[in-house]
Amino acid sequence: MKNVTDSFLSLGHWPSAGSFGFNTDILATNPINLSVVLGVLIFFGKGVLNDLLDNRKQRILSTIRNSEELRRGAIEQLERARTRLRKVEIEADEYRMNGYSEIEREKENLINATCDTLERLENYKNETLHFEQQRAINQVRQRVFQQALQGALGTLNSCLNSELHFRTIRANIGILGAVGEITD
Template identity: 85%
Template structure:
């Protein structure tokens, strides 16, 4: 390593007239070298750097435009979804109200139908009871009449002799004759 350092130091002592060498004076060479390097970079790199910046700018603008379009599309879809949600809520409320009113209507119809059925059954029951009472009364009347008739026939047969029998027939014939004359 000492040899490399010595060679740089020895290069620093070469005479500068017509020959090439390194200037080891840092204060004298750095600003010049930096200005040369910056000048070369600015001269040659200006186009490349501006192209890179323009490309980057175009990509950023394109991304922003795409983002804006996506945002607008998202906002439109959101508004459509909100409108659809409002419509569905309104329909759900209508179904709920209609459903409740339909249930109430069906309930009232069922109550009315049941009441009418009970009323018909009550009327049928009452008619059946009246019919059975009337039939029982008729049967009792018929039996009483038959018994009374049998009793009367028995009394008549036991009390009636031929003379009484003939007088009764004669009285009945006269009565029918008198009735016939009145009607004529």
């Protein structure tokens, strides 16, 4: 192996013109080799690199356009959602206010109905009391009348004799006869 390496090294030092060989001087050959490789790469790779860059640019632009469209769509959806939210909030406020006013109305109706019922019950109570008072008064009157009548009958029975009895009957018949003639 040492022989192969030595032969390459020995080939690199032949000073013959037009022959091919390896220059082992790194400082002299490196910029030349690099410029040749870069030139070849630029010449042949320029089209491929341009195509790759154009494709990449198109994909980036397409992605940006899609992103912009998605963003616009999202903004539109957001605005629609906000509008819908405002509408729902307004409806909720209306329902809430209607509910509160309905509750207030029901409360007032209930209070009024309760007041009416209490008033009717008060009137019924007063009528019942008045009726009971009248009934009690009538019972007392009847008792007083019965007692007075019994007392009067007792007094009459004890004081009346037959002649006084006949005179009273005749006087009453005379009064009834006179009343009958007046009406005719």
